[in-house]
Amino acid sequence: MSYAEVIGDPISHSKSPLIHNFWASALGLKVEYRAAHVTADGLADYVAARRADPDWAGCNVTMPHKEAVLAHVDEVDALAAKLNAANTIVRRADGTLVAGNTDVDGVAEPLRRHAIGGYPAHVATYVQIVGAGGAARAAVLGAVAAGFSDFDIFNRSPGRADALAELAGLPFGTGNPLDALGPIRNPREGRNPNEPGAVQRYSHILINATSMGMHGENPVQVDLGQYYPDTIVFDMVYAPLETPLLAQARGAGLRTIDGLEMLVGQAATAFERFFGVKPPRERDADLRNLLLEAST
Structure with missing residues (x-):
């Protein structure tokens, strides 16, 4: 039986088996998706053993192996190379292993589903990303794939935000400290509406690409009450x-995208790579309910 896995250390918390096995069952596929606890010291042996197994379709890769695994494959696709991180390995029939990254799809897909703007005074949409690590790199490229091109990066170390701007090759300006996070305002806003440009305003997408807020601790410090109602808040x-x-975003009446939407989005691309068929996304509501039940 063909199978795929998710590897990491730790791995017991992973929801990937639930997602992939739900899709496989819905499609009637005779495949299996498993979780495998792989330590840093055991990574090389794991990859070598799976390479020799013709039933192994590949694996998702989670922390702490996303960068280290690149040294154990035969090919790295362009996106994984740009991110310097892989979250999928696919085994070809000849045993060659190809590393890729579907996290970008996990960001781009929900952003495409949320239209923004649509009012006469709309000038631009600023994507504000909190963080400058691997998740932030995926967030930037995912937002680019969704059609956005104006960004600001907020990080404890603004220098790392500058490096992220350079990676994306977009007009970010410079990195910003975390305490500068807030909406971008038109300096002429609120003046005489007959003044040229006075009614123009900007939209915002705020993406948390850090661990802040995990387990409800150390939340992102921002006053969302200062943002316009069309703002989208995306927490990875x-x-x-x-x-x-x-x-806080829901309390302020803003639109939200949660981490499960990203998780399912990136898993959908990986599922097709492993098993050669698209997952049944029309069952997303059922899958989400299953994931929520498993989280309680």
Whole structure:
């Protein structure tokens, strides 16, 4: 029987087996998706053993192996190379292993589903990303794939944010400290509406690409009450699903994207790579309910 896995250290918390096996069952596929606890010291042996197994379709890769695994494959696709991180390995029939990254799809897909703007005075949408690590790199490229091009990066170390801007090759300006996080305002806003440009305003997408808010602790410090109602707040953390940032956003009447939406989005691309068929996304509501039940 063909099978795929998710590897990491730790791995017992992973929801990937639930997602992939739900899709496989819905499609009637005779495949299996498992979780495998792999330590840093055991990574090389794991990859070598699976390479020799013709039933192994590949694996998802989670922390702490996303960078280290690149040294154990035969090919790295362009996206994983740009991110310097892989979250999937696919085994070809000849045993060659190809590393890729589907996290970008996990960001881009929900952003495409949320239209923004749509009012006459809309000028631009600023994507504000909190963080400058691997998740932030995926967030930037995912937002680019969704059609956005104006960004600001907020991080404890603004220099790392500058490096992220350079990676994406977009007009970010410079990195910003975390305490500068807030909405971008038109300096002429509120003046005489007949003044040229006075009614123009900006939209915002705020993405938390850090661990802040995980387990409800150390939340992102921002006053979302200062943002416009069309703002989208996207938190990549999914433990808990209702982070302090998302709770504040919902309380302010803003639109939200939670970590489960990203998790399912990136898994969908990986599922097709492993098993050669698209997952039944029309069952997303059922899958989400299953994931929520498993989280309680």
